[in-house]
Amino acid sequence: MRTEIEKLRKQIRYHEHKYYIENQPEISDPAFDVLMKQLEALEASDPAPIPPDSPTQRVGGGAELGTRLQHRNPMLSLNNSYDEKDLQAFGERVHRLLEGVPVEYVTELKIDGLGVSLTYENGIFTQGLTRGDGEYGEDVTDNLRTIRSVPLRLIETETTMPSVLEVRGEVFIPKHLLNEINTQREAEGESPFANPRNAAAGSLRLLDASITASRPLDIFVYNLNYAEGFEFATHTESLENMRCWGLKCNPNTDCHKSIEDVQNYYQRWVEKRHELPYETDGVVIKVNQLSQQHELGATSKYPRWAIAYKFDAQQAITTVEKIEVQVGRTGTLTPVAILKPVSVAGATITNATLHNEQEIQTKDIRIGDKIVLERAGDVIPKIVEVLTADRTGDEVVFKFPERCPVCDTPVERTEKEVAVRCVNVSCVAQLKRRIAHYASRDALQIEGLGPATITQLVDKELVHDVADLYALEVEELSKLDRMGVPSASNLVHQIEQSKAAPAEKFLFGLGIFHVGENVAALLIENFLSLDALRKATPQDIESVNGIGPQIAESVSKFFSKNQPLLEKLREAGLHCFTVQAEPAQPQTSKITDSFFSGKTFVVTGSLEGMTRSEASDEIKSRGGKVTSSVTSKTDYLIAGEGAGSKYTKAEELGIPILRGSDFFAKL
Numbered sequence: 312m313r314t315e316i317e318k319l320r321k322q323i324r325y326h327e328h329k330y331y332i333e334n335q336p337e338i339s340d341p342a343f344d345v346l347m348k349q350l351e352a353l354e355a356s357d358p359a360p361i362p363p364d365s366p367t368q369r370v371g372g373g374a375e376l377g378t379r380l381q382h383r384n385p386m387l388s389l390n391n392s393y394d395e396k397d398l399q400a401f402g403e404r405v406h407r408l409l410e411g412v413p414v415e416y417v418t419e420l421k422i423d424g425l426g427v428s429l430t431y432e433n434g435i436f437t438q439g440l441t442r443g444d445g446e447y448g449e450d451v452t453d454n455l456r457t458i459r460s461v462p463l464r465l466i467e468t469e470t471t472m473p474s475v476l477e478v479r480g481e482v483f484i485p486k487h488l489l490n491e492i493n494t495q496r497e498a499e500g501e502s503p504f505a506n507p508r509n510a511a512a513g514s515l516r517l518l519d520a521s522i523t524a525s526r527p528l529d530i531f532v533y534n535l536n537y538a539e540g541f542e543f544a545t546h547t548e549s550l551e552n553m554r555c556w557g558l559k560c561n562p563n564t565d566c567h568k569s570i571e572d573v574q575n576y577y578q579r580w581v582e583k584r585h586e587l588p589y590e591t592d593g594v595v596i597k598v599n600q601l602s603q604q605h606e607l608g609a610t611s612k613y614p615r616w617a618i619a620y621k622f623d624a625q626q627a628i629t630t631v632e633k634i635e636v637q638v639g640r641t642g643t644l645t646p647v648a649i650l651k652p653v654s655v656a657g658a659t660i661t662n663a664t665l666h667n668e669q670e671i672q673t674k675d676i677r678i679g680d681k682i683v684l685e686r687a688g689d690v691i692p693k694i695v696e697v698l699t700a701d702r703t704g705d706e707v708v709f710k711f712p713e714r715c716p717v718c719d720t721p722v723e724r725t726e727k728e729v730a731v732r733c734v735n736v737s738c739v740a741q742l743k744r745r746i747a748h749y750a751s752r753d754a755l756q757i758e759g760l761g762p763a764t765i766t767q768l769v770d771k772e773l774v775h776d777v778a779d780l781y782a783l784e785v786e787e788l789s790k791l792d793r794m795g796v797p798s799a800s801n802l803v804h805q806i807e808q809s810k811a812a813p814a815e816k817f818l819f820g821l822g823i824f825h826v827g828e829n830v831a832a833l834l835i836e837n838f839l840s841l842d843a844l845r846k847a848t849p850q851d852i853e854s855v856n857g858i859g860p861q862i863a864e865s866v867s868k869f870f871s872k873n874q875p876l877l878e879k880l881r882e883a884g885l886h887c888f889t890v891q892a893e894p895a896q897p898q899t900s901k902i903t904d905s906f907f908s909g910k911t912f913v914v915t916g917s918l919e920g921m922t923r924s925e926a927s928d929e930i931k932s933r934g935g936k937v938t939s940s941v942t943s944k945t946d947y948l949i950a951g952e953g954a955g956s957k958y959t960k961a962e963e964l965g966i967p968i969l970r971g972s973d974f975f976a977k978l
C-alpha cells in the first residue's frame with residue numbers, strides 16, 4: 312500500500328505542476344479529482360502519519376498569524392521610475408558605479424500583489440513570510456500552503472537541490488476573480504478590496520486557512536534569495552534553476568544589452584498588459600550579473616541593481632450625477648455613484664461602487680462633483696480623487712439613509728464594522744438576492760428563476776423565503792408577466808427537481824457567511840448529513856480538518872437562528888434532509904474520568920503509527936475536545952515530529968506540550 316501511496320503522490324504532484332505551474336494540464340479535472348480521492352482513501356486506511364508535503368495536506372485549518380519572524384536578510388522594496396528620463400538616470404548610475412564595465416539587464420513584469428518569502432528545507436516547503444516591515448515578516452506558512460502553485464515539495468533535478476532554499480515572489484489574485492470576490496464580499500457586508508494588492512494581502516492574512524484556500528490565489532517567484540551550497544553567475548540562471556525545481560516564475564522576461572533596449576520592452580507591455588490574466592503595475596529592471604548586483608549593493612530601502620518602471624494608471628474625468636444605495640443579500644447598504652458615462656481603458660463606465668459610508672466621507676464625494684475615475688485592467692472602476700478645485704458650490708453633500716431605502720426599517724451601525732445594515736431579515740431587497748443566490752447555477756440550479764421572476768414573486772408576496780418556492784403552482788405562476796403556462800410548468804418542474812440537489816449544494820445555497828462551495832463540500836463530507844451538521848457544536852465543526860473558528864462560528868450561528876426555515880424546507884421534501892447517515896465525527900463520549908475529559912487539545916506534526924485524525928478520535932472518545940489552532944483556551948498541544956508554528960505558539964503562550972511518547976502513555 313505504501314508504494315501505491317507514494318506513486319499516487321508523485322502522480323498528483325506531476326499533474327499539479329502541469330496544471331498550476333505550466334498551465335498545460337494533461338488530464339481532465341474529474342480525472343485529477345479521482346486521483347486525489349484515491350490518495351485520501353489510501354492515506355486514511357494507512358496507519359502511517361501523513362507527511363506534510365502530501366498533496367492532501369494543503370488545508371490544515373486555523374492558521375496562526377501574528378508570529379513575526381526575522382527575514383534572513385531584509386526584504387527590500389524597489390525604487391520607482393516613471394519615464395524614460397528616470398530610466399536613463401538609473402542606467403547611468405549603474406554604469407558609473409560599475410566603472411564602465413558592460414552591463415546586461417533583465418526585464419520582468421512587476422506583478423501587483425503581495426511580496427512573500429518561501430523557504431524550502433531539503434525540498435520541503437517549511438516557511439512562508441510576508442514582507443512585513445522588510446526586516447520582520449508575518450508567518451503565513453499555513454495560508455501559503457493552500458496556494459496550488461506553491462509546491463509543497465520541489466522537483467529533484469540532476470543538480471540535486473539545496474538543503475536550504477529561500478525564494479521571494481509575489482502572491483496575487485487573477486483579475487477576473489477579484490471582481491467575483493468583491494461582489495461576494497459586498498453581499499456579505501464586508502468592504503470590497505480596493506485593489507489586487509489588498510485582495511492578496513487580505514486573503515493571505517486570514518485566520519482561517521480554509522477561507523484562504525477558497526480564494527484563487529496564485530504566485531510568481533521573482534528572486535532567488537539564498538540557496539545553500541549553490542552559486543549562480545546570473546539572475547537568469549537562478550530563474551532557470553527555480554523553474555527546474557518546480558517553482559512558478561513569470562515567463563515574460565527578457566535580456567537586454569543596454570538600458571535603451573529596455574524602453575522597447577516597457578512600451579510593448581504598456582499595450583499588451585491588458586491581455587494578461589493578472590494585474591501588473593510596471594516592469595522591473597534588474598542587473599543580470601549577480602557579482603555586479605553584489606558590487607552595487609543597496610541603500611537601506613532599495614537595491615541599487617534594480618528599479619521599477621511604473622505604467623500610467625488608466626484614468627478619466629467625469630461627474631457624479633447621483634448616489635444610489637443598494638441593499639445586498641445580507642442587508643448591507645452599499646452606496647453607488649451614478650456617473651456621466653465615460654470611456655476608460657476601452658470600456659464605458661456608468662457607475663462606480665463607493666463601498667460604504669466611510670469611503671464617501673473620507674474622500675468627501677458630493678453629488679455634482681468632478682472626479683478622477685481609475686480602472687486598473689478588468690478591475691472594478693474606482694474614484695481615486697475628487698477635483699475639489701472645480702467645485703461650483705452647487706454640489707450636494709450626500710446624506711447616508713437612516714432607513715433602508717427598500718423596506719424603511721431603521722438601519723443599524725456597529726462599531727466593529729464600517730458596513731451599515733438593514734437588519735430586517737424580511738426586507739424584500741435582501742430576500743430577492745437570497746433567492747437569486749439559492750437558485751444560482753452553483754447552488755440549487757433552478758433554471759428559469761431569473762431576477763425578473765424573483766422580483767414579481769417577492770413583490771406579489773407569493774414568496775417570503777426560499778422554502779415558499781416549493782409551494783408555487785403552475786396556475787399562479789402563469790399569471791406573472793412574461794410567463795405563459797409552458798414556462799410556468801417548466802419552472803415548477805425545475806423547482807421540484809432541485810429537491811434532489813446534494814446536501815453540499817443546498818448548504819452553499821443557504822448563503823451562510825464564509826460558506827463558499829469548497830467549505831460546504833468539506834462540511835458535508837465530514838458530517839455526512841445536514842442533520843448531523845445542525846446538531847454539531849462550533850467545536851465539533853472546528854475540529855474538521857480545514858475548518859477554522861470563523862467558519863465554525865458562522866455555521867453554528869446560522870443553524871441556531873434559522874431553525875424554522877430549515878424545518879419548512881424539510882417539510883417541503885428536500886432530499887438532503889432525509890439522507891440518514893452517521894456523522895463522520897464521533898460524538899464526544901461521556902467518559903468523564905480520563906486525563907482527556909473536558910480538556911481541549913491541538914494535535915500537530917507526525918505521530919508515529921497514528922494519523923492526526925486517529926489521534927483526534929482517540930482524544931474525543933475519551934471525552935476531550937480537539938481544535939485546530941492554539942489559543943489561550945488550549946489545554947495541551949500534542950506535538951509529533953516536524954511540529955512547526957503551532958509548537959512555537961504553544962511555547963509563547965506557555966501551553967503544556969505533550970510529545971508523541973507522552974501522549975501514547977496518557978492514552
Ligand code: IVH
Nearest residue numbers: 387388389419420421422426481533595614
Ligand atoms: S524584485 C530586491 N521583481 O514589487 C528585489 N519585485 O514595489 C526586490 N514585485 O517588494 C523585488 N514583481 O513585492 C521584484 N518581478 C518582480 C516583482 C517585484 C512584483 C514587488 C515586490 C516588491 C515590490 C516593490
